[in-house]
């Protein structure tokens with residue numbers, strides 16, 4: 001185990017993901033926050049861009065360079081896709097790198113190129129410890145790829161039913177609504193308040209969103225059966241949160257009790273994944289700011305489908321919370337250090 005304090009640098013500290021990593025690290029007892037970097041905002045104070053991070057308000061953002069990021073025990077990369085490899089290649093193998101971007105999530109170069117349109121950088125251990133088989137890969141790892149926000153909640157919502165063989169994995173449907181922070185801080189016309197407020201819209205429709213293959217990859221590690229997922233993302237008029245509706249045909253004779261038993265068993269020892277009591281439905285508000293995933297499962301008997309609803313905070317367990325959880329695993333710290341299951345409500 002690492003000796004305290006653990007020195008940490010955050011690249012992309014002016015962005016949403018980097019800001020949330022810092023919010024969590026400020027509550028982490030073992031961490032000392034080192035270099036903070038940005039792109040165009042280098043030279044600004046963190047307080048001018050992230051006023052909620054009061055203890056770091058006077059810190060000046062530096063340019064994102066290998067030199068600035070060097071000399072830390074842990075480097076969090078919260079940069080746009082495609083930026084991570086140049087830093088990962090130049091920082092020593094002794095440095096723990098936690099990449100919040102997508103660059104190292106997909107294992108199949110052909111799938112990467114189809115959905116991202118750039119050369120594949122490679123793949124790293126995938127930072128979803130609650131997915132069966134993943135935790136062992138993350139313990140002591142030096143490089144970790146933090147999952148996408150939609151794949152986090154969708155994969156955890158479907159995994160127990162897939163592992164238990166209760167659903168037909170060739171006909172999975174995921175429709176998930178995300179808050180606007182999922183799209184990052186950079187100005188985009190479709191994210192103007194006047195476009196988003198009081199309205200919901202679909203985007204990335206028809207199997208073209210890059211998180212579809214990430215969900216397929218995750219579920220494919222759990223079964224020998226073919227996995228097909230129709231994934232449709234929606235943009236919801238809220239700053240944070242994802243509510244995912246995941247459905248699949250149930251195998252002959254599967255009951256609601258079978259489903260609930262599988263979910264209770266799968267997550268019995270997981271501090272951050274909660275199957276809600278029967279009759280309660282996940283809500284984004286209840287996981288706001290927390291590292292929790294809330295799940296509920298139903299059986300639509302007429303349609304013959306299992307229906308699993310999942311809620312997650314896209315910036316917390318959907319990005320930064322997972323990133324800190326992975327750092328803890330990499331360093332041999334208790335996995336939940338600095339992380340909370342408690343949301344902010346109303």
Ligand SMILES: NC(=O)C1=CN([C@@H]2O[C@H](COP(=O)(O)OP(=O)(O)OC[C@H]3O[C@@H](n4cnc5c(N)ncnc54)[C@H](OP(=O)(O)O)[C@@H]3O)[C@@H](O)[C@H]2O)C=CC1
Pocket residue numbers: 011012013014015016017018037038039040041042064077078079080081083100101102147148149181182183184185186314315318319
């Ligand atoms: N938002 C979310 O819910 C999730 C985000 N992620 C991932 O996290 C990463 C960051 O996303 P997010 O925080 O939302 O994005 P933001 O647009 O909010 O932040 C991007 C950050 O990267 C910096 N940056 C941009 N271009 C460069 C560059 N060329 N060189 C150095 N720094 C640069 C920005 O600096 P400056 O302010 O100076 O422009 C800013 O700090 C992405 O890879 C994203 O996929 C992952 C899961 C969920």
Ligand SMILES: CC(=O)N[C@@H](CCC(=O)OP(=O)(O)O)C(=O)O
Pocket residue numbers: 100101102147148149150178179180181182183184233235
């Ligand atoms: C609302 C919204 O736009 N959400 C983002 C997903 C954010 C995320 O998890 O993405 P990365 O894979 O980029 O890390 C999107 O659909 O592109």
